[in-house]
Amino acid sequence: MFKKEVYIDRRNRLKQELGSGVALFPGNVDAAFNYPANQYHFRQDSHFLYFFGLDHPGFAGVTDADTGEDYIFGNDFDLDDIIWMGEQPIVADMAAEVGITNTAPYAELVSFLKKATDEGRKIHFLPPYRGETVIELTRLLGIPNAEVKGAASVALIKAVVKLKEIKDEYEIAEIEKAIDIAYEMHTTSMRMAMPGVVEQEIAGTIEGISLALGGPVSFPIILSMDGQTLHNHYHGNVLEEGRMMVTDAGAETQLHYSSDITRTVPVGGKFNQRQAEIYQVVLDTNMAAIEAIRPGIKYRDIHFLAARTIVDGLKKAGLMKGDTEAAVAAGAHTLFMPHGLGHMMGMDVHDMEGLGEDFVGYDENTRRASEFGTAYLRLGKELKPGFVLTVEPGIYFIPALIDQFRKDGKYLDFINYDKVETYKDFGGIRIEDDILVTDTGYRVLGKPIPKTIEEVEAVMADPLR
Numbered sequence: 001m002f003k004k005e006v007y008i009d010r011r012n013r014l015k016q017e018l019g020s021g022v023a024l025f026p027g028n029v030d031a032a033f034n035y036p037a038n039q040y041h042f043r044q045d046s047h048f049l050y051f052f053g054l055d056h057p058g059f060a061g062v063t064d065a066d067t068g069e070d071y072i073f074g075n076d077f078d079l080d081d082i083i084w085m086g087e088q089p090i091v092a093d094m095a096a097e098v099g100i101t102n103t104a105p106y107a108e109l110v111s112f113l114k115k116a117t118d119e120g121r122k123i124h125f126l127p128p129y130r131g132e133t134v135i136e137l138t139r140l141l142g143i144p145n146a147e148v149k150g151a152a153s154v155a156l157i158k159a160v161v162k163l164k165e166i167k168d169e170y171e172i173a174e175i176e177k178a179i180d181i182a183y184e185m186h187t188t189s190m191r192m193a194m195p196g197v198v199e200q201e202i203a204g205t206i207e208g209i210s211l212a213l214g215g216p217v218s219f220p221i222i223l224s225m226d227g228q229t230l231h232n233h234y235h236g237n238v239l240e241e242g243r244m245m246v247t248d249a250g251a252e253t254q255l256h257y258s259s260d261i262t263r264t265v266p267v268g269g270k271f272n273q274r275q276a277e278i279y280q281v282v283l284d285t286n287m288a289a290i291e292a293i294r295p296g297i298k299y300r301d302i303h304f305l306a307a308r309t310i311v312d313g314l315k316k317a318g319l320m321k322g323d324t325e326a327a328v329a330a331g332a333h334t335l336f337m338p339h340g341l342g343h344m345m346g347m348d349v350h351d352m353e354g355l356g357e358d359f360v361g362y363d364e365n366t367r368r369a370s371e372f373g374t375a376y377l378r379l380g381k382e383l384k385p386g387f388v389l390t391v392e393p394g395i396y397f398i399p400a401l402i403d404q405f406r407k408d409g410k411y412l413d414f415i416n417y418d419k420v421e422t423y424k425d426f427g428g429i430r431i432e433d434d435i436l437v438t439d440t441g442y443r444v445l446g447k448p449i450p451k452t453i454e455e456v457e458a459v460m461a462d463p464l465r
């Protein structure tokens with residue numbers, strides 16, 4: 001946990017932003033895996049963690065903007081719990097660690113909220129993402145299940161985004177710890193990417209590295225020779241010489257800050273000419289986009305800078321043609337990069353995505369586009385110092401998309417389909433880093449993870465078998 005002043009300050013700033021009413025933060029409960037007593041590892045709600053810090057199931061936090069008071073509702077362990085799970089501090093002692101003196105048994109939460117409602121005060125809560133929380137909010141507030149999400153407080157969402165999107169020095173240090181764990185995961189993945197190895201051997205090994213270094217992975221590992229499938233969780237392929245392998249993986253620290261890094265390597269450790277050519281285009285795009293990061297620029301403009309860099313590179317490779325600006329304006333680059341350049345990152349790997357991507361990545365000055373490809377851009381708005389975001393361009397050869405665009409006669413002025421056909425066995429390449437927006441520009445966070453062709457080949461020259 002951070003020191004208690006951090007949590008007190010966060011709650012005070014939240015009350016100021018909110019102005020009035022009661023903000024209710026239901027923490028998570030244990031979730032069953034395949035029968036009630038066989039449970040997933042507990043993961044606390046990130047918003048609860050941010051304001052109340054306690055990594056413990058079955059609690060709720062309340063911060064009251066009218067009275068200035070903060071509360072933790074939760075039950076002390078009973079003897080049974082102690083027998084199975086060991087001695088635990090009492091709720092009052094845990095709450096004191098985050099600067100809260102008002103505690104009560106969980107059962108008292110419902111009457112506390114009823115009293116506030118009877119006084120005509122608004123109860124603010126965030127949109128829930130777990131069924132158990134929906135049911136609990138129904139029980140606590142009397143809102144029908146189907147209406148709970150819609151009844152979430154836009155004022156609270158906006159206040160939470162405003163606070164959480166700016167990372168402080170302690171949070172940045174945690175994120176860098178998570179990236180340093182990712183360094184170990186990715187360099188191990190590179191060194192294992194040899195012909196004959198099954199993808200799951202690598203995926204399992206690097207998930208183990210994350211666990212061994214203190215936390216779970218920050219999202220299910222994406223690791224595949226079929227990198228053209230963007231979120232590929234199938235790890236059953238036997239690696240073959242001549243293919244490339246994408247690893248998109250990150251870790252969580254003990255305080256649940258995350259990393260999200262992607263590297264792509266040639267199986268066997270040496271890029272062939274075709275691989276090197278496309279890889280260099282993605283690398284140039286990754287670096288051009290990173291170098292453009294500074295406060296005041298819209299991330300959507302950096303997304304389009306990346307798109308132009310991809311088109312320029314693919315023109316040199318003979319896969320695209322025509323005017324670069326016109327190709328991007330028409331959307332021709334989306335055949336190769338049908339996703340957005342990146343997203344906010346923090347405790348959630350897609351930070352605060354559960355609050356609604358448009359509240360996090362867009363604002364009144366930047367609305368989400370509806371066109372194919374650009375619509376998937378999770379972050380479009382103007383950047384501010386303290387944002388942490390990912391830069392993750394990619395080039396993919398997705399046979400079904402190539403066939404569809406060609407059949408529809410799309411972008412005939414910009415795409416050399418005959419040559420693209422010969423890349424249908426290529427797969428995909430993505431290169432992703434985690435970046436802090438500083439007062440004057442950017443900082444690539446964490447220990448640098450090899451990404452130039454020379455750096456990748458040097459790491460892979462020392463294989464792990």
Ligand code: GLY
Pocket residue numbers: 219248249260
């Ligand atoms: N790392 C997976 C994603 O950003 O969607």
Ligand code: MN
Pocket residue numbers: 260343390392432
């Ligand atoms: Mn990502």
